[in-house]
Amino acid sequence: MPAINLTASLNDNFDFIMHVSKESGQPVEQCYQCGKCTAGCPIAFAMDFSPHRVLRMVQLGLKERVLQSQAIWLCACCSTCTSRCPRNVDLAQVMDCLRGLARREGIPLEDRARDIAMFYDCFLNTVKDNGKLYELGMMLNYNLKTRQFFKNADTGLAMFTRSKIKFLPAKNKNHRDVRQIFQRVKELEEKTK
Amino acid sequence: MKYAYFPGCCDHTSAREYDISTRAVCRELGIELVEIPDWNCCGSTPGHSTSHLLGVALAARNLALVAEMGLEECTASCAACYQRLAMANVEMQSNKKLCDKVNWVTGKPYHGGVRVKSILEIISGLQPEQISSRLVKPLDNLKTAVYYGCLMVRPKAVQVDDPENPLVMDHLLQAAGAETIDWCSKTECCGASLAISNEDVVLKLTGKILAEATRAGADCIVTACPLCHFNLDMRQKKINQVFGTGYRLPVFYFTQLIGLAIGISPDDLSFNTHFVDTRKVLELVG
Numbered sequence A: 001m002p003a004i005n006l007t008a009s010l011n012d013n014f015d016f017i018m019h020v021s022k023e024s025g026q027p028v029e030q031c032y033q034c035g036k037c038t039a040g041c042p043i044a045f046a047m048d049f050s051p052h053r054v055l056r057m058v059q060l061g062l063k064e065r066v067l068q069s070q071a072i073w074l075c076a077c078c079s080t081c082t083s084r085c086p087r088n089v090d091l092a093q094v095m096d097c098l099r100g101l102a103r104r105e106g107i108p109l110e111d112r113a114r115d116i117a118m119f120y121d122c123f124l125n126t127v128k129d130n131g132k133l134y135e136l137g138m139m140l141n142y143n144l145k146t147r148q149f150f151k152n153a154d155t156g157l158a159m160f161t162r163s164k165i166k167f168l169p170a171k172n173k174n175h176r177d178v179r180q181i182f183q184r185v186k187e188l189e190e191k192t193k
Numbered sequence B: 001m002k003y004a005y006f007p008g009c010c011d012h013t014s015a016r017e018y019d020i021s022t023r024a025v026c027r028e029l030g031i032e033l034v035e036i037p038d039w040n041c042c043g044s045t046p047g048h049s050t051s052h053l054l055g056v057a058l059a060a061r062n063l064a065l066v067a068e069m070g071l072e073e074c075t076a077s078c079a080a081c082y083q084r085l086a087m088a089n090v091e092m093q094s095n096k097k098l099c100d101k102v103n104w105v106t107g108k109p110y111h112g113g114v115r116v117k118s119i120l121e122i123i124s125g126l127q128p129e130q131i132s133s134r135l136v137k138p139l140d141n142l143k144t145a146v147y148y149g150c151l152m153v154r155p156k157a158v159q160v161d162d163p164e165n166p167l168v169m170d171h172l173l174q175a176a177g178a179e180t181i182d183w184c185s186k187t188e189c190c191g192a193s194l195a196i197s198n199e200d201v202v203l204k205l206t207g208k209i210l211a212e213a214t215r216a217g218a219d220c221i222v223t224a225c226p227l228c229h230f231n232l233d234m235r236q237k238k239i240n241q242v243f244g245t246g247y248r249l250p251v252f253y254f255t256q257l258i259g260l261a262i263g264i265s266p267d268d269l270s271f272n273t274h275f276v277d278t279r280k281v282l283e284l285v286g
Helices: A008-011 A015-025 A034-042 A051-059 A062-067 A080-084 A089-104 A113-132 A135-145 A153-161 A175-191 B015-027 B044-050 B052-069 B080-093 B097-106 B119-124 B128-132 B168-175 B201-217 B226-233 B237-241 B254-261 B277-285
Strands: B002-004 B032-035 B074-076 B117-118 B143-146 B220-223 B251-253
Touching: A008 A015, A015 A051, A015 A089, A034 A051, A034 A080, A051 A062, A051 A089, A062 A089, A080 A089, A089 B044, A113 A135, A113 A175, A113 B097, A153 B254, A175 B052, A175 B097, B002 B052, B015 B032, B015 B119, B015 B226, B015 B251, B044 B052, B044 B080, B052 B074, B052 B080, B052 B097, B074 B080, B074 B119, B074 B277, B080 B097, B080 B117, B097 B168, B119 B168, B119 B254, B128 B168, B143 B168, B168 B254, B201 B220, B201 B226, B201 B254, B220 B226, B220 B254, B226 B251, B226 B277, B251 B254, B254 B277
Parallel strands: B002 B032, B002 B074, B074 B117, B143 B220, B220 B251
Antiparallel strands: none
């Protein structure tokens, strides 16, 4: 990471720091960088910035860097960091908040992060259409979008032989209610953007 | 005992063993489950990872449906569904502003009042005699590695048991006659849904869990989460291919083993739909 003028970063991104604190409901300023979150994080080995560094980036207002990081997407939401934090910072909530912010701000994603976000989209699209997750539709759509047409085809076959795949979605009677949830959330979030 | 039941989206597909065995065991033990009419997906990790509001709203619609049923308690078998419903419940009760927003989003006002329990809490809440007095096939010769994963034991507001050394499922299996081994991966993360997008990460994490269970001498792993189960059972073959290991550890939902012990037939507990052969365990139990 190149040298950063922290005074300028703090001044310019004060709103960002406040926003993350407020939206996640977490006292991010409390973190004293003990690194316990990173020590217990099962995914830290695959992250570009380890969990305690992600939190530090929030404290310092390094908005763009943290929102572009792979780490916030690789977080598996296991909450080990949260349950062990001696300063009572729920880091899993902070990660959640950063992912949401990255999406709303239209941050371009790369590598692992892009695939994870794509998977989330494919998952939620089937929920939006049917009210429930439609596993086969989600997988086919994900393969199409990531251009790996035969990815997990062997899994699919093995699942089929064990009656673990349904070809048709299980649609909710009131699936329009669920679609409305998606629409209204979008509406509210666009208003507050 | 009557509970509104949230089966979760994988109930008839990848986690069919869990739904089938949960219903069978509850029927046998006098726990009445009434499926929530027109329940929808809880949003799972993709929901709250995309938008906090969306995550809470998808779960809260289900809580509103439970309230409409006139029931006070609701349960989910899937650990992820449980965590999402329970977290939404906590937030709807403690954050008035969010609650109002969510109620507008769902169009189904909910103001708290429902209690959310995991099926593990409900079954383990029975008196030990209620299980031990019904034992037809005690799991005497079986060494189990009881695996809790993340979502039922974290975060604190919704934890079913201690986040570092939970014991509630161990005690339940002990009541059914099984031996539960001490091991160090009880609450390690399996990598969950990263399996779809970043399988290498999950193979590494899941491989470690299988290694620990094997080293501790377990005959099988017991879980209460569909994602853990899928990663440990379905991906075991791939782990063996990638790391050159030879694991053949059957992975069960705790409800399957309790069911077996109280005399439900293996076919009625979906023992035949696993990826790793379960016959070894049936032979041990006799």
